[in-house]
Each structure stands twice: as structure tokens, then as C-alpha cells.
Amino acid sequence: MNKISLLLLSCFLTFSSFGQTKKLTLEDGVLQQNRQFRADKLLGFQWIPNTNKYIFFAEGGKKLMTANTADSKATELIALADLNRMLGTDLKSFIGIEWKDANTFTIANGPKFFEYNVATQSGKLAGTFSETAENQTYDNAKENIAYTEKNNLYYSNSKNEKIAITNETNEAVVSGQFFARNEFGISKGIFWSPKNNYIAFYQKDQTEVADYPILDINETPGKLENIKYPMIGQKSEKPRVGIYNLASKKTVFIKPRGNADDYLTNLSWTPDEKFVLIAELNRGQNDMSLNVYDAQTGAYVRTITNEKNSNWVEPEHEAFFPNPKSNNFVWFSEKDGFQNLYYYSIDGKLIKQLTNNKFPAREILGANPAGTEIYFSATGENPTNMLAYKVDLKGKQTLITKDQGVHFVAASTDWNWFFDEYSNHTTPSKSLMYDKNLKPKTILESKNKYDGYEMGTAEIKTIKAADGVTDLYTRLIKPSNFDPNKKYPVLVYVYGGPHAQMITNSYLDGANLWMYWMAEQGYLVFTVDNRGSDNRGFAFESVIHGRLGVNEMEDQMKGVDYLKSLPYVDGNQLAVHGWSFGGFMTTSMMLRKPDVFKVGVAGGPVTDWKYYEVMYGERYMDTPAENQKGFDEASTLNYVKDLKGKLLLIHGTSDDVVVMQNNFALIKKFVEADKQVDFFAYPMHKHNVTGKDRVHLMRKVLNYVMENNK
Numbered sequence: 001m002n003k004i005s006l007l008l009l010s011c012f013l014t015f016s017s018f019g020q021t022k023k024l025t026l027e028d029g030v031l032q033q034n035r036q037f038r039a040d041k042l043l044g045f046q047w048i049p050n051t052n053k054y055i056f057f058a059e060g061g062k063k064l065m066t067a068n069t070a071d072s073k074a075t076e077l078i079a080l081a082d083l084n085r086m087l088g089t090d091l092k093s094f095i096g097i098e099w100k101d102a103n104t105f106t107i108a109n110g111p112k113f114f115e116y117n118v119a120t121q122s123g124k125l126a127g128t129f130s131e132t133a134e135n136q137t138y139d140n141a142k143e144n145i146a147y148t149e150k151n152n153l154y155y156s157n158s159k160n161e162k163i164a165i166t167n168e169t170n171e172a173v174v175s176g177q178f179f180a181r182n183e184f185g186i187s188k189g190i191f192w193s194p195k196n197n198y199i200a201f202y203q204k205d206q207t208e209v210a211d212y213p214i215l216d217i218n219e220t221p222g223k224l225e226n227i228k229y230p231m232i233g234q235k236s237e238k239p240r241v242g243i244y245n246l247a248s249k250k251t252v253f254i255k256p257r258g259n260a261d262d263y264l265t266n267l268s269w270t271p272d273e274k275f276v277l278i279a280e281l282n283r284g285q286n287d288m289s290l291n292v293y294d295a296q297t298g299a300y301v302r303t304i305t306n307e308k309n310s311n312w313v314e315p316e317h318e319a320f321f322p323n324p325k326s327n328n329f330v331w332f333s334e335k336d337g338f339q340n341l342y343y344y345s346i347d348g349k350l351i352k353q354l355t356n357n358k359f360p361a362r363e364i365l366g367a368n369p370a371g372t373e374i375y376f377s378a379t380g381e382n383p384t385n386m387l388a389y390k391v392d393l394k395g396k397q398t399l400i401t402k403d404q405g406v407h408f409v410a411a412s413t414d415w416n417w418f419f420d421e422y423s424n425h426t427t428p429s430k431s432l433m434y435d436k437n438l439k440p441k442t443i444l445e446s447k448n449k450y451d452g453y454e455m456g457t458a459e460i461k462t463i464k465a466a467d468g469v470t471d472l473y474t475r476l477i478k479p480s481n482f483d484p485n486k487k488y489p490v491l492v493y494v495y496g497g498p499h500a501q502m503i504t505n506s507y508l509d510g511a512n513l514w515m516y517w518m519a520e521q522g523y524l525v526f527t528v529d530n531r532g533s534d535n536r537g538f539a540f541e542s543v544i545h546g547r548l549g550v551n552e553m554e555d556q557m558k559g560v561d562y563l564k565s566l567p568y569v570d571g572n573q574l575a576v577h578g579w580s581f582g583g584f585m586t587t588s589m590m591l592r593k594p595d596v597f598k599v600g601v602a603g604g605p606v607t608d609w610k611y612y613e614v615m616y617g618e619r620y621m622d623t624p625a626e627n628q629k630g631f632d633e634a635s636t637l638n639y640v641k642d643l644k645g646k647l648l649l650i651h652g653t654s655d656d657v658v659v660m661q662n663n664f665a666l667i668k669k670f671v672e673a674d675k676q677v678d679f680f681a682y683p684m685h686k687h688n689v690t691g692k693d694r695v696h697l698m699r700k701v702l703n704y705v706m707e708n709n710k
Contacts, residue, residue, distance in 0.1 A: 021454045029514030030695045039429035040446035050102050050413045061093030069417050072443040087114045087123045100142035127156045139196040146190045146199050148176040165244045172207040179204040183615040184265040185316035193273045199244045208235040214654050227656050230614040233623035236261040252298030268318035270327045279315040285619045288313040304348045311542040312619045320364045323371025338537045354391045368415040383535045384505040406506040423507040454480045456519040458509045463562045465531055466554035473503045477515050477525040489573035489709050490524045496552045497581030501534040502527045514698050530555030546630045549588045575709045579603035590647050591639035599708040601701045603650040604658045604687055607666040608635040640669045646708040648678040652685030
């Protein structure tokens with residue numbers, strides 16, 4: 001080869017290397033979606049109280065930045081090294097700070113809580129707790145901290161004195177923690193009153209709840225760890241609400257007015273601290289009363305509203321008081337078919353139904369200082385969106401966010417400024433600042449972090465559900481080198497259960513990045529949000545009641561019909577994978593639709609609903625005594641003889657959500673039926689396999705699909 005040829009070849013290779021795209025690795029697809037490929041955002045955005053200034057984190061929380069609405073020019077508020085030096089600690093990031101006032105923020109480092117004043121550049125230790133302390137909760141003035149140690153509740157005052165609120169020697173009686181297994185919107189168990197004179201708290205008596213064994217293999221010999229796990233139809237928790245008076249050091253208790261194992265949920269304080277509102281729900285979850293109790297005595301005062309439904313009633317939001325000088329409040333209800341906002345007086349009068357939308361309101365974002373406008377998030381007409389609205393006390397509703405997509409909105413203390421950060425199908429992330437006239441200004445727009453990578457595309461469409469009427473949203477991910485003249489195998493990723501929506505109008509459309517990796521291996525990756533899933537209203541969701549898996553499967557089969565109608569789909573090479581409820585759906589479809597899928601991978605599946613917990617399970621299935629036919633119909637154990645394809649079952653050995661008995665019971669049935677299946681356990685992992693082990697999990701799942709879907 002002559003020198004000219006060598007030179008031309010060298011130039012060709014050089015230019016080719018510049019034009020080459022990078023390939024995603026599976027490790028990228030599992031671990032880097034919210035790290036390396038995370039869109040540029042104002043991470044941890046917070047308004048500084050009573051100012052037009054705000055803060056956010058840079059470098060993953062290592063830097064604390066501040067800016068104001070005048071110019072949005074960001075500067076570093078304080079260096080992490082300087083903060084550590086002044087506080088005498090070793091914080092690894094700023095994540096977790098909370099503002100006490102315009103100059104002072106609090107931050108915790110393990111059991112130590114600190115306070116720092118940015119104006120005086122001085123800090124102090126605000127409280128020290130034992131290593132067993134959990135659930136630390138500041139009062140509204142950021143002076144006192146309530147917390148739990150094991151099963152008891154305490155608080156620490158401004159002098160760092162430890163004061164016991166409960167002293168239960170029975171470890172099955174637990175105070176100050178969430179209960180009802182986080183159902184009904186419950187995420188905490190400690191509730192300071194508005195003026196910090198009282199602490200209300202949840203208490204659960206688990207004495208009669210069955211112990212469930214979990215094996216800890218990290219000790220020699222292995223150690224048995226018992227957890228309290230109330231299975232469907234069996235003994236459940238007995239709840240109470242305690243109200244502790246800081247002045248008298250006395251506690252009064254509120255019990256369910258019905259049965260001892262009914263639910264007490266959605267606790268809230270009236271602004272004047274005279275009353276506590278609690279939603280009491282019967283164990284059958286079809287009869288809810290919003291009750292008012294006297295904070296001094298714990299005595300029942302009145303019922304504001306009662307709701308009944310033959311399917312279920314599910315209160316998920318506490319009462320919201322828009323005006324700190326009034327006990328009038330806003331309540332969420334699905335009684336007209338969609339979650340709307342209702343304005344009540346404390347004496348039980350419905351003043352106004354504020355919204356009358358045919359789409360669900362999801363969260364209240366706050367109210368203006370006068371309490372005359374309530375801000376909330378809702379899907380709007382397109383259920384894949386999450387938008388921000390405001391409504392006044394006369395019911396006049398205004399859309400705040402002007403762009404389609406999934407939005408996060410935060411308002412300044414005076415509600416003259418709104419921060420809005422959103423993404424959609426074509427926008428990785430965009431951060432806007434709205435003034436009080438709702439005129440937006442862009443302060444940050446992210447570039448596409450996937451630029452330069454071989455990435456496929458996602459198509460969002462609708463198909464008809466099995467009822468022939470309802471629209472279902474679908475997502476189909478194609479490889480970057482998609483050829484419509486080829487035939488492609490398909491991986492159907494399924495969840496399908498309530499309180500979950502797989503397809504959203506966000507960047508990547510709600511998909512996991514590993515799905516795009518799978519597409520580059522020559523697959524189409526398909527998802528449909530069947531009836532029973534989230535954000536479509538009560539009728540759409542409640543079609544599953546008493547027959548879990550039936551209508552969901554029929555809708556998934558409509559998705560399969562759609563796939564087979566596409567000329568580039570190989571209908572003989574279909575695989576299905578899902579986790580949790582998606583594991584139940586995967587196993588159900590492999591067994592009850594045995595000619596459809598060649599291979600399935602079910603992770604953490606419910607296999608028989610009698611093994612699942614009371615709060616979720618009885619809402620959707622009632623009890624075996626009430627609905628044995630429904631339990632028999634839904635149980636995957638009854639269909640093992642029909643398996644035709646290859647099936648891999650996966651479970652974390654320490655799963656305390658879907659206990660491993662589900663998978664073991666199914667495997668036992670397969671053995672008895674002389675059916676070969678595959679099984680893989682993740683030792684010491686709970687319901688979700690996390691961390692670097694998740695790469696191992698997804699490699700296991702996807703390799704199994706590719707090796708057997710031929």
C-alpha cells in the first residue's frame with residue numbers, strides 16, 4: 001500500500017471515529033439513568049422562607065447554590081468544607097437541609113442535628129440522639145424534635161432534654177411510626193400541632209398479628225428474624241391515635257368507633273389546635289367517616305362526611321386548611337368518579353365542590369396567604385401528564401403550567417413566584433420561573449444527555465381495552481437501526497396493578513433505560529397500562545375488584561393483538577417480564593394464556609392473594625371467606641399444569657412485602673405437576689433488588705429472555 005493510500009485510510013479512520021456513536025451498556029441502563037444521564041435540573045430546589053431567593057444543589061449535593069428571582073444568577077451559598085469546619089462535623093452533602101427562617105437552616109448528620117445561620121455564619125448542635133433513634137420530626141418552629149426509639153415515642157426540647165411520651169414494654173405496641181403498611185397515604189406517624197403545643201401520633205398494637213420468619217444468613221448459624229405480617233383474612237393491627245399535651249405531659253387516646261381493627265388514617269390538625277380530624281375506615285374498606293375529635297379530651301365531636309362504595313373507599317389525603325385563621329378545609333373525594341376537591345366547614349357543612357373535573361386531582365401544593373386560592377396537581381385531559389392548577393373558593397379553575405408534560409411546582413412564601421420544572425416526550429428537562437401574573441421565564445434547559453449514543457425511539461399510542469370502549473395507552477420502544485421490513489421479537493414489560501402508571505409524558509415516557517438497551521439487542525419493548533392502573537378515575541381502576549388479574553389480562557391480550565397486527569412483529573417470539581404485581585401478571589399470563597408467550601420472567605410475584613397483606617389485599621379482593629371464588633380464580637397455583645413456555649421465578653430472600661412463601665408455594669405445585677421451571681433467589685434482598693446487584697438481576701432477566709425466546 002502506497003503512502004497516499006495510507007494517508008487516505010488514516011483520514012477515513014479519523015473522520016469515522018469522530019462520527020461514531022457510543023453504545024449503552026447494560027450497566028448504564030440499570031445504574032446511570034439518574035446519574036450520568038440525569039437531565040440538568042435544579043436538584044433539591046427550595047424557596048428560602050419569606051424571600052424571593054431559592055437554593056438548589058450542584059455536583060450531586062456537594063455544592064449548595066442560591067439565586068433570586070430578579071436575575072436567577074446562581075452563586076455558592078457556603079462551601080461544604082466550611083460548613084463542616086464551623087459545625088465540627090463531616091457532612092458528605094447538603095441533601096436534607098430544611099429552612100427554619102430566612103437566615104437559618106437545619107441539617108442532620110446521623111444522630112446529630114445542626115443549625116446554621118447564613119447571616120452570622122455561625123452554627124450550633126441542635127440535638128443529639130442515640131443510634132437507635134428514628135423518625136426525627138421537627139416541630140413547626142424547628143425548636144423541638146419528636147422521634148422514636150424502638151417501639152416508643154420521645155421528644156427533645158430546645159435544651160436537648162429527652163422526654164418520654166410513651167413507655168410501652170410490649171414491643172408489639174408501636175408508637176410514632178407509620179402503620180397500615182403505608183397504605184391510605186400514610187408515610188409518617190408523628191404530627192405536631194400548628195402552634196407546637198401538642199403531638200399527635202399513630203399507635204398500632206400488633207400483639208395478635210402473626211409473626212413471619214425471615215432468615216438472616218449473615219450470621220453463623222443463620223438467624224431467624226420475625227416480622228409482623230398481617231395476611232388477608234387473619235388478625236390485623238389495632239390502631240389508636242394518641243394526643244400528647246406538652247404542658248400537662250398527659251396523653252389522651254382515640255380508638256376506632258367501629259371494630260378494633262378498623263383504620264384510623266389521614267390525621268390533620270385544625271389551625272386553632274382545638275380539633276383533630278381523622279378518617280375512620282372499616283376493615284372492609286367500603287365505609288369511611290371523616291370524624292372530628294376534641295384535642296384536649298380525645299372525645300368524638302362529629303362526623304363531617306361519610307362515604308360508602310360496594311367496591312372500596314380509599315382516603316389518601318389529610319384535610320387541608322387553606323387559611324391559618326379558619327377551620328374550613330379542603331377534602332379529596334372520588335365519590336363522583338374522579339378525585340375532586342370539596343370545601344367544608346368544621347361543623348360539617350359542604351360549602352362548595354371546588355373542582356368538578358373528569359380527571360383526578362393528585363396533590364394539594366398549597367394555598368395563597370389569604371387562603372382564597374388552592375393550588376393542586378392533576379393530570380388534565382391527557383392522563384399521562386401531571387400539571388399544576390389553581391382554584392378559588394368559588395370554583396374558578398386556572399391552569400398554571402402551560403406546557404404538556406410531568407411538572408414539579410413550588411411556590412414562594414408570598415405565592416408571587418412559582419418554580420416549575422418539567423419534562424415531556426421531547427424535552428429532557430426545562431426549569432421555569434413564573435411571576436404572579438403567570439408569565440414564565442426559562443432559567444435552565446437541559447441538553448439531551450443521550451446525544452451521541454445509539455438510542456432507539458418510543459412510540460406512544462392508544463388501543464381499545466377489552467371492553468371495546470376504553471382507551472389504553474401503549475409504549476413501543478424500537479432500536480436505533482429499526483427496519484420495518486424485518487421481523488422483531490418482543491419483550492412485553494408489565495405491571496398492571498393499581499396505584500401505578502408505566503407510561504407518562506416525561507422524558508423516555510416513563511421507561512427504564514435498560515429497555516432502550518434491550519432494543520439495541522434487536523428487540524421491541526412494549527408496555528400497555530391496562531384497566532386497573534392509575535390516573536384514570538375510579539371506574540377505570542375499580543374494574544379489578546374481587547377478580548384481580550382477569551380484566552388486566554384481557555387488556556394485555558389486546559396489547560398482544562395490536563403487536564401481532566404490526567408487520568414487523570414476530571408473533572411467535574413474545575416474552576413477558578414484570579415485578580411484584582407485574583410478577584403476578586407475568587405468571588398469570590404464562591399459565592392462563594399459555595400459547596401466547598414463549599418465555600416469562602416473574603420477579604417477587606404474588607402467586608396466591610391469600611398470602612398477601614390485609615390492607616392492600618382486602619381492598620381489592622375482600623377476604624377468602626367473602627370471595628373464595630375470586631381467590632381460586634386469581635391463584636396461579638391452580639394453573640400450573642397448563643405451563644408451556646419457559647418460566648423463571650425470582651425472589652429476594654428477605655422480602656417483607658411479597659413474602660417468599662408466594663414463590664415457594666408455586667414451585668411446590670410445579671414439582672407436584674412434574675413441570676420444569678427455573679428459580680433464582682437474591683439472598684438478603686428485600687422486595688426490590690437494589691444497588692450493584694440490580695445489574696446482576698437485569699442481566700439474569702434479559703439473558704433468560706434472549707436465550708429462550710427463539
